[in-house]
Amino acid sequence: MKPFTYRSPADAAAAVRAVSADPDAAFLAGGTNLVDHLKLGVIEPDLLVDVTALTSAEIIDLDGGGLRVGAGVRNSDLAADHRVRERYPALAQALLAGASGQLRNMATTGGNPLQRTRCVYFQDVTRPCNKREPGSGCSAIGGATRGHAVLGASEHCIATHPSDMAVALAALDAQVNVLGVEGERTIPFVDLHRLPQDHPEQDTVLAHGELITAIDLPPLPMARRSRYRKVRDRASYAFALVSVAAALEVAGGVVRDCRIAFGGVAHTPWRAWRAEEVLRGTVAEERSYQAAAEAELADARPQHGIDGGNGFKIPLLTRTLVAVLRELATAEA
Ligand SMILES: Cc1cc2nc3c(=O)[nH]c(=O)nc-3n(C[C@H](O)[C@H](O)[C@H](O)COP(=O)(O)OP(=O)(O)OC[C@H]3O[C@@H](n4cnc5c(N)ncnc54)[C@H](O)[C@@H]3O)c2cc1C
Numbered sequence: 029m030k031p032f033t034y035r036s037p038a039d040a041a042a043a044v045r046a047v048s049a050d051p052d053a054a055f056l057a058g059g060t061n062l063v064d065h066l067k068l069g070v071i072e073p074d075l076l077v078d079v080t081a082l083t084s085a086e087i088i089d090l091d092g093g094g095l096r097v098g099a100g101v102r103n104s105d106l107a108a109d110h111r112v113r114e115r116y117p118a119l120a121q122a123l124l125a126g127a128s129g130q131l132r133n134m135a136t137t138g139g140n141p142l143q144r145t146r147c148v149y150f151q152d153v154t155r156p157c158n159k160r161e162p163g164s165g166c167s168a169i170g171g172a173t174r175g176h177a178v179l180g181a182s183e184h185c186i187a188t189h190p191s192d193m194a195v196a197l198a199a200l201d202a203q204v205n206v207l208g209v210e211g212e213r214t215i216p217f218v219d220l221h222r223l224p225q226d227h228p229e230q231d232t233v234l235a236h237g238e239l240i241t242a243i244d245l246p247p248l249p250m251a252r253r254s255r256y257r258k259v260r261d262r263a264s265y266a267f268a269l270v271s272v273a274a275a276l277e278v279a280g281g282v283v284r285d286c287r288i289a290f291g292g293v294a295h296t297p298w299r300a301w302r303a304e305e306v307l308r309g310t311v312a313e314e315r316s317y318q319a320a321a322e323a324e325l326a327d328a329r330p331q332h333g334i335d336g337g338n339g340f341k342i343p344l345l346t347r348t349l350v351a352v353l354r355e356l357a358t359a360e361a
């Protein structure tokens with residue numbers, strides 16, 4: 029591992045200044061993703077700025093029923109919070125579907141959405157990878173693609189975003205509070221991550237040195253009956269092949285409103301805007317759920333890899349969405 033300097037500044041503003049001033053510096057939170065990458069040589073920062081003591085570890089009530097989650101809140105504490113479990117069960121379920129108990133005890137609200145892809149070629153420094161080394165090529169295209177994207181991929185990168193928590197945050201209309209050298213700004217969570225296009229090395233719209241300080245969950249009454257379902261190769265300790273976060277409001281047998289996001293299928297947590305549009309105003313029944321899934325997946329493009337590819341994700345995601353919507357509608361009835 030390349031030697032690096034470790035610093036723990038007095039406050040968040042000083043941490044932002046330190047990282048912004050050095051292109052080879054990085055924030056360190058729980059370290060569960062960053063330290064793995066240091067060991068593998070995927071990243072080689074010369075300065076690590078520890079922000080665990082500089083970001084809030086509190087969850088506070090916002091006016092109108094929302095919650096502000098400090099970037100330092102650990103994933104296990106967020107999943108256990110009674111307000112999250114009651115008002116945003118999909119978020120608690122997504123957190124508990126991720127990693128292991130020990131990892132969730134370390135992982136933070138700021139670090140989890142910024143974890144990097146689990147593409148095996150990204151983690152193997154002997155293989156070309158545009159995300160790790162821009163312009164070097166993409167080893168996944170034509171390689172092992174079982175875990176890769178079917179939506180929004182580009183000829184430069186077909187990686188997926190691995191976070192479960194981020195899928196729930198995308199569905200729940202969360203907002204990200206950020207501190208940079210220019211001051212504070214708020215970004216809708218759905219706009220935080222980028223599609224790969226011709227710059228897959230940029231995972232998000234954050235400038236280098238911008239610090240996530242908190243994530244806001246807006247009041248969303250239908251989220252009280254939201255769900256997260258993750259399909260994976262093993263019952264635990266595995267990343268999603270596909271996943272669905274959804275909230276549904278049904279009145280008189282008709283879908284009045286809904287929120288849907290997918291995981292495991294794109295470079296971003298994928299907000300299913302098209303499926304939502306198709307679903308609103310339809311009868312809450314199997315045919316409508318199927319039509320919503322088909323509309324969202326109409327542009328899906330499977331990868332044909334040496335391992336059989338990932339075409340299975342399209343029917344798997346369709347069935348998962350239909351099952352989650354059926355379950356939510358039944359719970360409403
Ligand atoms: C074996 C294993 C299995 C896993 N399984 C799953 C799984 O099934 N589902 C899942 O979702 N995750 C899984 N994970 C990933 C885990 O959830 C993440 O590693 C963790 O959430 C990252 O949070 P952290 O606080 O440790 O971030 P760190 O590793 O400290 O940082 C991650 C990135 O975020 C940046 N960063 C951290 N905090 C901030 C901030 N406040 N502002 C700006 N940048 C910041 C860092 O610079 C770094 O680039 C797994 C990890 C392991 C090792």
Ligand code: SF4
Nearest residue numbers: 147157158166185186
């Ligand atoms: S899919 Fe993306 S992360 Fe994986 S090898 Fe290709 S460029 Fe790298």
